[in-house]
Amino acid sequence: MNSTQDETSFSDLIAAELPYLRRYTRALTGSQSRGDNYTVATLETILKDRSPFENEFSVKVNLFKCFHAVWSTSGQRFADPETDLRSRAHGLLANLTANSREALLLRTVEEFSLTNIAEIMQTDVEDVRALIAVANKELADSFKGRIMIIEDEPIIAADLSEIVSALGHQVTGIARTHKEALALGAELNADLILADIQLADNSSGIDAVNDLLEMMDVPVIFITAFPERLLTGDRPEPAFLISKPFQEAQVQSAVSQAMFFASTDTLKS
Structure with a gap:
């Protein structure tokens, strides 16, 4: 295999793992733009030096290791315009x-x-x-807060409700469709939305969330069997994403991380 083929093969291997690095950097920073800035910086570092990949570990492990080298030395300099609430959230994270x-x-x-x-x-x-x-x-x-669940599968919805309740959060309700989600959002405010992508009657969880975000400014955790489809970096995308089938610890971690970036009464108190 010639050098051009080697380069193409390496690029393809990196590209296959990028959606997961995006998911991680966004969850870590609480922001699509900030997380994606770190992802770009990581790729720029790899272009300059591929030697960190010359070991027995997988491409994914080495990709994340390269990100951590950037993350640990940058001092988290990549920033979005800060609101007072987001600044406070990052202050709390620093502690x-x-x-x-x-x-x-x-x-x-x-x-x-x-x-x-x-x-x-x-x-x-x-x-x-x-x-x-x-x-x-x-x-x-x-933080303890109010969480809205948008999920059409009763068993999954019950599992999610039990998991977040065990963390000390209050479930405002469970919606199965786009229409039910809007009605629930109009009735009860939330600090966080936990939403499936595909809902009953073939309505879209993404559309439901977009409409809800016109009523409230809260973080959203999407649940999907195909996370790579929502992590292309090409358009506004979620900062928090859980893959199906999920484990309890994944939900606990994502909810706890997202609550740090909630721009509601949870942070104002």
Whole structure:
């Protein structure tokens, strides 16, 4: 294989993992634009030096490791225009144990093994295990709020309700369709929306959320079996995304992360 073929093959391997890096950077920063800026910076770093990929670890592990090298040295300089509430949210994040959220997201949302997380974060497995435990406690103790669930499958909706209630949050209600979601949003305000992409009667969870966001300014967690389709970087896309089928820990982590960036009474209190 010639050098051009090698380059094309490597680019294809990176491209296949980019949606997951976007998901991670957005969840970590609470912002599509800020997360995507970090993703671009990571790719620029790789273009200059591919040597971090010359080891036995997978392309995905090495891609995330390259991001962490950028993340740890940049001082989180890429910024969106800050509102007072978002500034306060980031101030609260700064008070959390260093690297704890990163370890938690890598484990619960991206489902890396502890060994792979240790490689990504350039630490050891015991440190990773301790960071995850600390993150779970600190995030669980932080904010309690009101969560709207948009999900047409009764069993899944019940599972989601039980998971977020166990975290101490209040479920404002469960909507099965676009129409029900709008009616629920008009009746009860929420601090967070947890929404499936495909709803009953073939209505769209994305359309429902877009209409709800005209009523309230809150973070949204989308649930989908095809996360890569919503993480192209080409248009306004979710900062928080859970893949189906999901694990309880994934929902817990995503909800806790998203609540930090809630621009509602949760942060005003």
